[in-house]
Amino acid sequence: MLIIDSPSNNAYFNIAAEEYLLHHYPEKELFLLYVNAPSIIVGRFQNTLAEINLDYVTENQIKVVRRLSGGGAVYHDLGNLNFSFHTTQGSDDFSDFSKFTQPVVDLLNGLNVPARLEGRNDLLVDGKKFSGNAKLARNGKMIQHGTILLNSEMQVLSEALKINPLKFKDKAVKSARAHVTNLIDYLPGGITLDKFKQLLIDQIVKENEASTIHSLNPGEVAKIEQLAAEKYSTWDWNFGGSPAYNFKKAIKVPAGFIELHLDVKKGVIQQARIFGDFFASKPIEELEERLIGEAHEIDTMKRVLSSVKLTDYFGKVSLDELVTLFQ
Template sequence: MLLIDSPSHNAYFNIASEEYLLKQFPTEDLFLLYVNAPSIIVGKFQNTLAEINLDYVNEHHIKVVRRMSGGGTVYHDLGNLNFSFHTLLGQHDFMDFSIFTEPVLKILNRLGVPAILQGRNDLLVDGKKFSGNAKLARHGKMIQHGTILLNSEMEILGEALKVNPLKYVDKAIKSTRSRVTNLIDYLPKDTTTNDLKNLLTQEIIKNNPGAQTYELTKEDLEGIEKLMKEKYETWDWNFGFSPNYNFKKALKIPAGFIEFHLEVVHGIIEKAKIFGDFFASKPIELFEEQLVGQHHELTSLKRLLQSIDLTAFFGKVTEEEILEGFK
């Protein structure tokens, strides 16, 4: 087994590294540890916009990254340690999460933390979740990865994942918001993610006597960064890959009541319908037609709105007021 400690706190880099390592080491067992700066990690089959508080995320410069595995959306920051096991497919029962969560439970139990695996893939203490885990199978290998909330900023976590459930109608997998907790409440107050890294690494070495430390090479770093730029930093992967959905938003502004209805396919607006009691000198259908083919993404829509005389369609409105209808 190769033990890898990521040198980066960039979520784009660390999520990209999982795919890169999967292809780069087709037969070796790997154990990867990483810590991300504030970021939201979305499950592969989720509608990203329906999982995040977009205004809050943009305002606080929180990265949003889609991972390769299914499951729900999670928040990462520097108080959260992430671990990832890569093994050959078929060596273990794919639906059994206990094998690779056991090292986490062992070190915590030794420290007096009454942590347990409950349900299929969650680690809990006193009925509250501190670790969610997910899996994927690809290229003959299996990845199981998980989080460990040590000293995460819970207020930011709550705000970043606070979503209006009435905006989106789709068949995408929705996250179940569990009661979560930080392990720092059960450990010495000076415990750090590095402390957990060291304890977990020692536990893995004890159970895998041939385990060796592996440092990412210059070629590895270049390969990960290439994949990051081509895929994991892109709107197409993080937002456009989302399953098809219907979006609606109602606004009450000085110009009147406006209701926006969108049908979105792979992140692209295919149909748009706008209702309301506003007054327009031009048919609103002309505005709806200009929305078709646009990304359901604020930067693209802002550029479009800047090129249109909005007062002809809505009366006395601002660009910001209309843009709000697409959030």
């Protein structure tokens, strides 16, 4: 396993690095660590403008970057450590997050922090979330990445992210701050982000004896910077052009939050966009394309949805649940 500590705090660079490493190390297992300056990282299938406080984000020069994986929006700053495992895609269950969150849990438990994995993809301490995790499968590889809130600015986090009531309808939520916490108050005194990063690297080395440290060379840095400039810093990628939707609905299912936008003319779907914090092992654009040209009526939607394996696009969801999205 190659262990890479990113030399940059630029979110455009670090999210671009995930894609670059995915394609340029097709057979290598990697462990990437990075720390971003203030930024919001949105899930691949999310409607960015519905997730952020745009005025606040613009005023405070907070970068907004869309990642390749599904899941929800997260806030990053210099008090937040991000980790990313790149592995060859084998027989592992795509929906199982335990394997690659376990090193973090083991490290924290060894420091007498009662951390544990709970729900789909969250790490909690005392019932509060300090780490959200996401994953994707592509080109024979799988990436699972997550955040670790060590000493983030919680007020900024709360102001920068909008909370969608539907996403939290089954939880007693008063604010985002009520559900997240920093680890700094649980860790032994004197542990900084850099020290914690080194402890996590040591934990990975301990569990993977053949691991080696790899520094990105100038050529790799240049290619990542080019990808960041051409894709990850652009409005088209991070926000995307939206059609003039005539139909919009959202549902909450075990697989996550799913939001549908349709542009319908004379009863026929002209454009379709699907957003949410679900995890997909296949591109959601494939399903969006299948909807175009079909009549926006329930029997037709059942036929179209029955023709695909829904779990490839949404995880744990039933046909009946998804059909309600179109009603």
